[in-house]
Amino acid sequence: MKRMGDVDESIHRAFKSEQYKQVDDSLLKRYQQSILVDEEVISYLASRGINRESIKRFGLGVSKDANSPKWLCIPHYEGVKPVNIKFRSLPPAPKQFRRETGCRSILYNSDATKKHSEIIITEGEIDAITLIQNGFENVVGATNGCGAFDSDWIRQLEPAKKIWICFDNDEAGQNGALSLAKRLGYNRCWNVRLPKNDVNEFFQTRVSDDFKKQLKEASQFKLPGIIGVDDALDLLFKEQSKPKEDVLLTPWENVNRVVKGWSPGDIIIVTALPKTGKTTWCLDITRSLVLFGVPCLFYCLEMRPERLIRKMIQAQYRIENPTLIHIQNARGLFKDVPLYFGYSYNQKPDELINLLRDGIKRFDLKFVVFDNIHMLCRTDRVNEDLSRALLGFKQLAEEMEIPILLIAQPRKREGGSNEIISAEDVKHTSAFHSDCDQMIILHRKRVVSKAKEMSNPSFVVKSESMEPLTLVRVEAHRYGPGGETLLYYKGEHSRFEMTDLNIRLVSGKDRAANESNGA
Secondary structure, three states, X not given: OOOOOOOOHHHHHHHHOOOOOOOOXXXXXXXXXXXXXXXXXXXXXXXXXXXXXXXXXXXXXXXXXXXXXXXXXXXXXXXXXXXEEEEEEOOOOOOOEEEOOOOOOOOEOOOXXXXXXXXXXXXXXXXXXXXXXXXXXXXXXXXOOOOOOOHHHHHHOOOOOEEEEEOXXXXXXXXXXXXXXXXXXXXXXXXXXXXXXXXXXHOOOOOHHHHHHHHHHOEXXXXXXXXXXXXHHHHHHHHHHOOHHHOEOOOOHHHHHHHOXXXXXOEEEEEOOOOOOHHHHHHHHHHHHHHOOOOEEEEEOOOOHHHHHHHHHHHHHOOOOOOHHHHHHHHHHOOOOOEXXXXXXXXXXXXXXXXXXXHHHHHOOOEEEEEOHHHHOOOOOHHHHHHHHHHHHHHHHHHHOOOEEEEEOEOOOOOOOOOOOOHHHEOOOXXXXXXXXXEEEEEEEEOOOOHHHHOOOOOOOOOOOEEEEEEEEEEEEOOOOOEEEEEEEEHHHOEEEOOHHHHHHHOHHXXXXXXXXXX
């Protein structure tokens, strides 16, 4: 609570009254005397641009024992009183840090906050020493790394009118800088992104005037969720410049004409009445993508992986009952194919999102299917949970820059109606319609009852309960007009195919003939 600033002043005073361990002055002096006669350490610091005057001014020292490597000692002072000591391993030992246990953590050169209204914050002590040595006295250094900034330090910096955050120019450093700016207040913080990784490295080849230029060119942090028109145009240019392979397509050309492909960050909802073939339709798409080398995850709460791969084998070889030979052939076909299945049935929505994020990173996934989101949320607060889960999927798609396809269930229909469902028919919440980028509805007509024929003992019903002709309707499309087309469902093969009419229409010759006739 103290670190997050969530304690009132009375509790804060109680924390302040804690008894911290005191630095052993005699031990520190021994470290400081040792460095003055250690030419090896002085030479190392000189290679980092730290001169003898700075070694004496900041009380640097060296700790060395017979059976351990040397450590550079950097004392932390309040006024003239040493409060803590940080130790940094020296080459050739691997880079490591440690501190005096039980001592209080303070900002490095914290007295600068009392003397200056404009402050530069560095990621560590060496960077702060480098800047001070080059004439920038208004510097403090974070002593706990870029990811931990004590709430006491935030209070110390409250009087500052302007703050430059000069953390390392890597992902960890920039994430730490953004987090710190949020706590200090975006309006008074500027981000200094050096062409080199850190301040010390910058001054290996640059001088003070070069750093002053960096301060002038520093920019304020972007407010999360708010960007200007130039940034928006940059994002659009980046999106338009992406290679076409970033847009994923289905195996059916006529469906692609209404879907227009799926781009990174898209959430696609597929819904249909039970037994229409939602899972099969999505498996067909997944099978097509992985055979083209697109890494995919099919996470199903309704069928285990062995059932899913069986349906894929049926579809691939156009067979009703796969044999052991077909399974062996499939082993060769899918060898080294980037196809993955998810099947954990006890995941909570937040846990599942984290699992998917880890899977996307580990396997470099480019497409995820989740079947189905309603089975994920089965609590008394199903509307709220579904809305939160859908938001989690959307944020994951944007963060990981991949399209995610979610299968959703519609409300139950009474009396076996043949009416085509709409986006509003998805169960429990309107968030599906409002939050998705595409809503795709599959529809097949129910087969008329053949009760009279069935009274004949020799009659055998071979057809399914629904007709094979399937309407594919893009009910909602954030970036296009939507539309509809037809596919043919071959239930015995667990696959959808283009109808003969589709095939003729998408052929160049027939299309030209239709256009000339005004069709």
